[in-house]
Amino acid sequence: MRHDLVQRTTGWERFNHWLLALSFIVLVLTGFGFLYNSLNWLNTIFGGNQLAKEIHKWAGVVFTLSVLFTLGSYLGDSIRFTKEDYQWLSSLGGYLSKTTTEPPQGRLNAGQKLYYLLVVVLTGAVIIITGFILWFAQSTGWLRFGHFLHNLAFVVFVTTVPLHIYLSTAANPGTFRAMTRGTVTRAWVKRHHRKWAKEIGIE
Amino acid sequence: MALSETEKRRLSGVDIQTRKKGVLVRPDLCIGCRGCQTACKEWNKLPGDRTVNRGTYENPPDLTPNLYNKIRFVEVEEGGHLRWLFISQRCMHCTEAGCMKVCPAPGALYRTPEGAVAFNKKKCIGCRFCLAGCPFNIPRYDAEEKISKCHLCADRLAFGLEPACTKTCPTGALTFGDRDELIQMAKASGFEAVYGEKDLGGLGVLYAFKEFPSFYGLPDSPGLPASVAFWKSILKPLALIGLGGAVAAAAAHYITVGPKEPEEGGEE
């Protein structure tokens, strides 16, 4: 490895991340195809509504497994909230100004922790559980419960995941390679995760 | 389904109130002969359901995928007397049909030119959402999980025939006709309120009641299920607004504040 690079993710983490992203995209496209008559052509791409339903269900199974697999990688870091995390949140990660520097962050910053806990784990649990309810429920009560919460969680996902994609690509040059090559530069680590830099001894 | 101009006009909001076809149900005239129940099965070629004797003539106990129209028996004791009353239970062909609102497979449920809510099993994907959307617990699902329910004999209506049930009814407990005329008819017979006149944008199946609707097992003031109404007005539009808003916010951030560029001299 080049001396100026730092290993950010393991091969398994990257593989699982793209499993998550791919199943998610399939779920969102078919989901929109079912939600709006005007977007039903999306399901035509997946071979019609009948096939799209099967694809949606099984992509949901892949997504479920993939979310479970992320627990080992991110849950431990995410539930440990530190003083610096609150600082990060009160300055909104410095995203609203060109000059603010980021409070020193561990391997994951406060935003990533919240994204993981609130979106991936919490909303993920809601959309997964209600997905299985809709798959198997026969009673009006369960179907209404599932239909409502599945849609609510869908709104949360389609509103937050584009922000995650933006923040991990265009908004922070040098980040995307963490999920492709698995490495980031030392300069990137010092800039975005100074506490982690100290922990791994590069500062 | 391609609609002609007249059909489109018939289906547009205003016309549907005046031109929609319907059925007037008068439980007070029903003698519980179940001729309609049988005629429905005959016309729709629906096999019988195997049931057990439950100590009542009411049979089967509930709608099934093979039973679109069922006579519900109301057996109550009042002051030492037994009251034995009957009512036809079936799809109401709501103008604001909850089933159609939630159906994710366009064309699986559709509105006929006469204003009935009919179905196409070939397009149904068997998700059972329509049961969640229905205020009256009507849709049932066959062995292939496809929707089954009363379609007001859409195939007969298309040829100018009335539904099998109303055709058979010997007492006038079921009458088919123009919806607005049925309402006038009921009012002329002394019924002040007609169940379904205004509810859910106007039901296709109207009831002239001498009792409270709940006496017959119907909701006293029917409406879309709260979760479905909220979903329709807020959640459904919010999905696209949320996605668009997030993309717009990211783009706006990129061109105003801009990305966190690497520090000078630092390479990333």
Ligand code: HEM
């Ligand atoms: C297809 C578009 C996506 C892209 C381009 C993308 C990109 C990235 C990148 C570059 C990282 C590493 C960030 C870092 O190391 O600091 C990351 C992390 C992560 N991604 Fe994604 N991602 C996408 C979709 C998703 C989806 C759909 C989910 C879940 C629903 C997801 C969940 C996560 C999680 C939990 C992490 C680790 C914690 C975090 O960085 O927030 N990603 N992603």
Ligand code: SF4
């Ligand atoms: S079960 Fe069929 S008719 Fe009912 S909502 Fe689903 S696709 Fe539509």
Ligand code: SF4
């Ligand atoms: S009664 Fe139920 S199934 Fe019939 S039109 Fe109304 S919502 Fe649809």
